[in-house]
Amino acid sequence: MTFESDRIAKARAQWRWLGPDRPTFADVPAPGQVSVWDFPRPPELVRETREIVVLWGDTLVGRTRGAWAVRETAHPPTFYLPLVDLDRKLLRTAGDSSFCEWKGPAQYWDLNDGARQLVKVGWSYPKPLAGAEALAECIAFYAHELECSVGGARAIAQQGGFYGGWITPDLSGPFKGDLGSNGW
Numbered sequence: 209m210t211f212e213s214d215r216i217a218k219a220r221a222q223w224r225w226l227g228p229d230r231p232t233f234a235d236v237p238a239p240g241q242v243s244v245w246d247f248p249r250p251p252e253l254v255r256e257t258r259e260i261v262v263l264w265g266d267t268l269v270g271r272t273r274g275a276w277a278v279r280e281t282a283h284p285p286t287f288y289l290p291l292v293d294l295d296r297k298l299l300r301t302a303g304d305s306s307f308c309e310w311k312g313p314a315q316y317w318d319l320n321d322g323a324r325q326l327v328k329v330g331w332s333y334p335k336p337l338a339g340a341e342a343l344a345e346c347i348a349f350y351a352h353e354l355e356c357s358v359g360g361a362r363a364i365a366q367q368g369g370f371y372g373g374w375i376t377p378d379l380s381g382p383f384k385g386d387l388g389s390n391g392w
Contacts, residue, residue, distance in 0.1 A: 237380040244282055244379055250310050251280035253342050258359030260287050262349050264319055264326065269354065270294040276342050282384040282392055284366050284373030288346035302328045312337040317347055326353055348372055
């Protein structure tokens with residue numbers, strides 16, 4: 209086993225909740241809701257047909273019906289918008305990187321329109337690990353400083369500076385990133 213594959217295996221082995229069984233503290237979904245505790249780990253990539261919109265004030269960053277939703281146990285979905293559906297004039301590489309044990313090395317993105325800038329508001333996986341190849345030509349955005357919607361429903365940012373999921377009314381939690389969620 210190589211150093212890299214050993215590091216990935218150790219990171220993946222740390223997870224207790226893997227999706228088939230909900231913990232007793234999970235909220236019971238209301239009619240029309242899905243529990244994030246039913247999402248699998250490793251995460252699944254699901255083609256999202258609802259319209260995804262990302263606005264920066266009055267500026268349209270992206271609009272698509274071809275996003276990929278990454279659904280992982282305890283997390284609201286993270287939506288990856290195809291580059292072809294984004295206003296690429298707004299995108300600047302941020303220079304920072306990180307590593308996900310499921311998706312691989314991440315690259316961060318700033319938004320810049322000449323007058324304004326949002327730093328590290330997006331990220332991508334240009335060279336994803338096996339199983340995440342569909343994300344290679346996509347960018348996801350943190351919803352903290354952007355107005356994001358899924359199928360017309362306003363998305364709320366997942367708590368915590370590290371997590372990028374979007375909470376919509378069709379989801380039940382609790383969600384990773386909430387106070388006290390470090391152990392899951």
